[in-house]
Amino acid sequence: MKKKHLLPAVALLALPVCAQEMENDGHYNPSLSGSVQSDMLVPQGTQSDGSHENFRTNTYLDLNFMSKFLDAGGRFSYLDHPLPGFEKDFKGWGVPYFYLKAKFRNVEVTGGNFYEQFGSGFILRTYEERSLGIDNSLFGARAILKPIKGVRLKGLAGRQRRYWNYNHAWLAGADLELSIDQWVKALEQSGTYLTLGGSYLNKREGADEDGSVFYDATHKLNFPTSVDAWDVRANLQKGPFSLLAEYAQKTQDPSFDNGYIYRKGYAAMLSASYSKKGFSVLAQAKRTDNMSSRSRRQMNGSSSFIDHMPAFAYEHTYTLAALYPYATQLAKGEWAYQGQVGYNFKRRTLLGGKYGTGLQVNFSHIHSIAKNAHGLAGHAGTAGGRGTDGYGSAFWKWGNETYYQDFNVQLDKRLTRNFKLHLMYMNQLYNKTAVEGEGGKIRSNIFVADAKYQFSPKTTLRAEAQYLTTPNDEGDWAFGLLELSLAPHWMFTVSDEYNVGKTHKHYWNVLATYNVGSHRIQAGYVRTRAGYNCSGGVCRYVPSYQGWTVSYNYNF
Structure with a gap:
C-alpha cells in the first residue's frame, strides 16, 4: 500500500518544477498553492488504546498547481502514530488524495480523487472534515458541462475512499441545475432568482461482497446489487426572502444501519428565511425515513457514508x-x-x-x-424485522x-x-x-x-x-x-x-x-x-x- 502511494507523491514533488518551466516558456502564468497542518502530542500515561507511545501526530501536506487549462494537486498524510481516537483504521501514511483537472470554455473534466455534493447532500455528499476523521472522497472521473446559459450538468463515476483503501461498490450519477432567471428577463429585472435541480445516483455493490448475512439458521438474505437514488429541488430568492424545497428517495437498500430491511428511503425538506438590516427569520422542517446510505452495506460508525442530512x-x-x-x-x-x-x-x-x-x-x-411493523415474516422471522419491508410510516x-x-x-x-x-x-x-x-x-x-x-x-x-x-x-x-x-x-x-x-x-x-x-x-x-x-x-x-x-x- 505504501509503495502504491509513492507514485503520486513523486508527482506532487514535481509540480513546482513544472510550474517554473511553464512560466519560463511564457505560455501562461501558473501558480502553486498549498498548506501544511501538523498536530502533535506528547501524551502522559497510558493511552486509550493501551499503548505508551511518547509521540503522536496527524500531519498533512496539500499542494495545488493551477493554470489556464490544467490543474493538479494532492495531499500527503502521515498518521503512522496518530492522535488519540484515530488509532483504529487511520494509522498509516501515503498520498490518499490526488487529481488532474482539465479546463476548457464550457467543460471541466477531473480524474483521480474529488469531492462532490448534489443539492443539499441528500443522496450524495463527499467531503473532508479532519476533526471528525472524515475523508470520503471519490476516486474516478467527473465532468462538469455548461452547454448553454443557465444550465449546469455534472456526471461522475467512481469508488469511495475508506481510510487507506476504497470500498468495492461503484457509484455513478448525474446532477442538473437550471437557472430559470437567466432565461426569463422579467425575473432577472425584478431581482428574482429561481433555480431548479435534479440528481440521480446509482450504487452497484456485489450481492455477497462482505460475506453472507443470514435471515435464519438456513436462509441467507438476497441483497440488491443495484440501488438507485434521486433528488429534486427548487430554490427561490427575491430580495431578503429565500425559499428552498427538496425531496429525495432511494430504492431498497438493506444494510447494517437499518437492520437489513427492504424498505425504501425518503427525505423531504422545506427551508424559508428572511433577512434585512437588523432583522432575520429562519424556519426549517425536515423529515427523513430510512435514508442511511453507505458504499459498503455492512459498515457502521462514521465511515463510508454516501449521503448527508443536516442536523x-x-x-x-x-x-x-x-x-x-x-x-x-x-x-x-x-x-x-x-x-x-x-x-x-x-x-x-x-x-x-x-x-x-x-x-x-x-x-x-x-x-x-x-x-407500524409489517411485511412477510417467513417461517422463522419476525414481522417488521430482517428480510422484510420493515415498517410502514404515515408521513405527518x-x-x-x-x-x-x-x-x-x-x-x-x-x-x-x-x-x-x-x-x-x-x-x-x-x-x-x-x-x-x-x-x-x-x-x-x-x-x-x-x-x-x-x-x-x-x-x-x-x-x-x-x-x-x-x-x-x-x-x-x-x-x-x-x-x-x-x-x-x-x-x-x-x-x-x-x-x-x-x-x-x-x-x-x-x-x-x-x-x-x-x-x-x-x-x-x-x-x-x-x-x-x-x-x-x-x-x-x-x-x-x-x-x-x-x-x-x-x-x-
Missing part, C-alpha cells in the same frame, strides 16, 4: 453548550424543526442603549417518526420519542466603547439512549457569559464563564476561560472544564499561540474529557487524553 439543531461553539451534541438519526428516521429570530435594537433607544443591542432566539426540536405522524430539543436566547451588548458582553441561556433535552444507545434522557440548563475588553488596539482580554446544571448523567459542569490577545502575533489561553456533579475532575488547557505571516504555531498542555466531537450532525467519539501539544499551520 437542524443549532451548532454550538461554547464548550458546555456543545457537551451533548446531536447526531442525525439517518436509519431511524426523524422529524426535525428549527426556528431562529434575530433582531438588533437600534442605538439610542430604550432597549438599544448607547451602542445598540442584539437579540437572537433559537429553537430546535427533533422527534421520531411513527412506525410523529412517533413516541423526542430525540433532541434546544431552546436558547442570546444577547449581544456593548456596554462601553471597549467592553462587549455576550450572554446566553439554553434549555436542552438530549435523548442519550436514542443517539448513543444508552444513558436515558438528559435535561439541562446552560448559562454562558462571554466578555471582551479591549485595552488598546493591540491588546484584548476575553473571559468566558459557563455553567451546566442537570440531575442526569454526570451532573453539573463548570467552565472558565481567559484569553489574552497581543496583536498581531501572540495569544495566551487558559481554560478549565470541571465536573461538579460526580467525578470532580478538572480538565485544564494552557496554550500559547504565535502568528507570523502565513505561519501559526500553538503549544501548551491539554487534558481533555472523553466525549463526542460533532459537526453538521455527524459525530465521532474522542477518548480522554492529556499531554503536551504543538500545532503548526502554514498556508502558501
Whole structure:
C-alpha cells in the first residue's frame, strides 16, 4: 500500500518544477498553492488504546498547481502514530488524495480523487472534515458541462475512499441545475432568482461482497446489487426572502444501519428565511425515513457514508453548550424543526442603549417518526424485522420519542466603547439512549457569559464563564476561560472544564499561540474529557487524553 502511494507523491514533488518551466516558456502564468497542518502530542500515561507511545501526530501536506487549462494537486498524510481516537483504521501514511483537472470554455473534466455534493447532500455528499476523521472522497472521473446559459450538468463515476483503501461498490450519477432567471428577463429585472435541480445516483455493490448475512439458521438474505437514488429541488430568492424545497428517495437498500430491511428511503425538506438590516427569520422542517446510505452495506460508525442530512439543531461553539451534541438519526428516521429570530435594537433607544443591542432566539426540536411493523415474516422471522419491508410510516405522524430539543436566547451588548458582553441561556433535552444507545434522557440548563475588553488596539482580554446544571448523567459542569490577545502575533489561553456533579475532575488547557505571516504555531498542555466531537450532525467519539501539544499551520 505504501509503495502504491509513492507514485503520486513523486508527482506532487514535481509540480513546482513544472510550474517554473511553464512560466519560463511564457505560455501562461501558473501558480502553486498549498498548506501544511501538523498536530502533535506528547501524551502522559497510558493511552486509550493501551499503548505508551511518547509521540503522536496527524500531519498533512496539500499542494495545488493551477493554470489556464490544467490543474493538479494532492495531499500527503502521515498518521503512522496518530492522535488519540484515530488509532483504529487511520494509522498509516501515503498520498490518499490526488487529481488532474482539465479546463476548457464550457467543460471541466477531473480524474483521480474529488469531492462532490448534489443539492443539499441528500443522496450524495463527499467531503473532508479532519476533526471528525472524515475523508470520503471519490476516486474516478467527473465532468462538469455548461452547454448553454443557465444550465449546469455534472456526471461522475467512481469508488469511495475508506481510510487507506476504497470500498468495492461503484457509484455513478448525474446532477442538473437550471437557472430559470437567466432565461426569463422579467425575473432577472425584478431581482428574482429561481433555480431548479435534479440528481440521480446509482450504487452497484456485489450481492455477497462482505460475506453472507443470514435471515435464519438456513436462509441467507438476497441483497440488491443495484440501488438507485434521486433528488429534486427548487430554490427561490427575491430580495431578503429565500425559499428552498427538496425531496429525495432511494430504492431498497438493506444494510447494517437499518437492520437489513427492504424498505425504501425518503427525505423531504422545506427551508424559508428572511433577512434585512437588523432583522432575520429562519424556519426549517425536515423529515427523513430510512435514508442511511453507505458504499459498503455492512459498515457502521462514521465511515463510508454516501449521503448527508443536516442536523437542524443549532451548532454550538461554547464548550458546555456543545457537551451533548446531536447526531442525525439517518436509519431511524426523524422529524426535525428549527426556528431562529434575530433582531438588533437600534442605538439610542430604550432597549438599544448607547451602542445598540442584539437579540437572537433559537429553537430546535427533533422527534421520531411513527412506525407500524409489517411485511412477510417467513417461517422463522419476525414481522417488521430482517428480510422484510420493515415498517410502514404515515408521513405527518410523529412517533413516541423526542430525540433532541434546544431552546436558547442570546444577547449581544456593548456596554462601553471597549467592553462587549455576550450572554446566553439554553434549555436542552438530549435523548442519550436514542443517539448513543444508552444513558436515558438528559435535561439541562446552560448559562454562558462571554466578555471582551479591549485595552488598546493591540491588546484584548476575553473571559468566558459557563455553567451546566442537570440531575442526569454526570451532573453539573463548570467552565472558565481567559484569553489574552497581543496583536498581531501572540495569544495566551487558559481554560478549565470541571465536573461538579460526580467525578470532580478538572480538565485544564494552557496554550500559547504565535502568528507570523502565513505561519501559526500553538503549544501548551491539554487534558481533555472523553466525549463526542460533532459537526453538521455527524459525530465521532474522542477518548480522554492529556499531554503536551504543538500545532503548526502554514498556508502558501
